[in-house]
Amino acid sequence: TQLLEQSPQFLSIQEGENLTVYCNSSSVFSSLQWYRQEPGEGPVLLVTVVTGGEVKKLKRLTFQFGDARKDSSLHITAAQPGDTGLYLCAGAIGNEKLTFGTGTRLTIIP
Amino acid sequence: NAGVTQTPKFQVLKTGQSMTLQCAQDMNHNSMYWYRQDPGMGLRLIYYSASEGTTDKGEVPNGYNVSRLNKREFSLRLESAAPSQTSVYFCASKGRPGGALHFGNGTRLTVT
Numbered sequence: 351t352q353l354l355e356q357s358p359q360f361l362s363i364q365e366g367e368n369l370t371v372y373c374n375s376s377s378v379f380s381s382l383q384w385y386r387q388e389p390g391e392g393p394v395l396l397v398t399v400v401t402g403g404e405v406k407k408l409k410r411l412t413f414q415f416g417d418a419r420k421d422s423s424l425h426i427t428a429a430q431p432g433d434t435g436l437y438l439c440a441g442a443i444g445n446e447k448l449t450f451g452t453g454t455r456l457t458i459i460p
Numbered sequence: 461n462a463g464v465t466q467t468p469k470f471q472v473l474k475t476g477q478s479m480t481l482q483c484a485q486d487m488n489h490n491s492m493y494w495y496r497q498d499p500g501m502g503l504r505l506i507y508y509s510a511s512e513g514t515t516d517k518g519e520v521p522n523g524y525n526v527s528r529l530n531k532r533e534f535s536l537r538l539e540s541a542a543p544s545q546t547s548v549y550f551c552a553s554k555g556r557p558g559g560a561l562h563f564g565n566g567t568r569l570t571v572t
Binding site for chain 1: 502
């Protein structure tokens with residue numbers, strides 16, 4: 351059973367467009383992280399959100415943690431080809447175990 | 461600073477063969493993890509070790525064993541490989557609760 355569902359699974363858009371990726375669960379998480387993964391490499395952390403309702407910005411990327419700490423979204427403004435990759439959310443229950451979402455494969459077309 | 465190093469990068473096994481995937485980190489992290497990644501399923505936790513001398517099962521432990529050899533090294537063993545274990549395996553470490561997972565570059569395993 352996958353605790354974290356991401357949508358969409360695949361997304362292909364033109365450079366310059368905006369997009370939002372969603373990460374949803376019925377479980378409450380103590381924190382939630384977003385990672386990006388390039389082909390042939392391991393995932394790399396983008397951000398950690400801890401407080402319900404928290405919003406964090408990383409240049410053109412905006413991350414939000416749901417008020418109930420069960421869901422999160424990633425919004426990219428003016429997407430660029432360098433944003434292409436696999437985006438993974440991961441929720442923590444307790445301090446040690448991270449459960450990953452199903453992933454969103456994003457392709458930005460120049 | 462190498463971070464997390466996994467060996468081998470690629471491996472092909474026949475059904476029933478055994479092998480050990482090696483992982484070492486040089487960041488003095490307490491926690492180490494083994495995940496497998498399959499298309500459309502994200503990363504699934506196989507085993508983890510919160511500290512030297514302890515190991516715990518994750519979501520999909522069946523068919524695997526682990527050893528936390530010391531603080532640096534955490535190995536994953538397949539005693540009798542099955543085609544369902546064809547996957548990309550990632551090792552990761554974490555320095556503090558709530559901190560980032562630092563991943564290796566993965567081992568691509570094919571079982572025929």
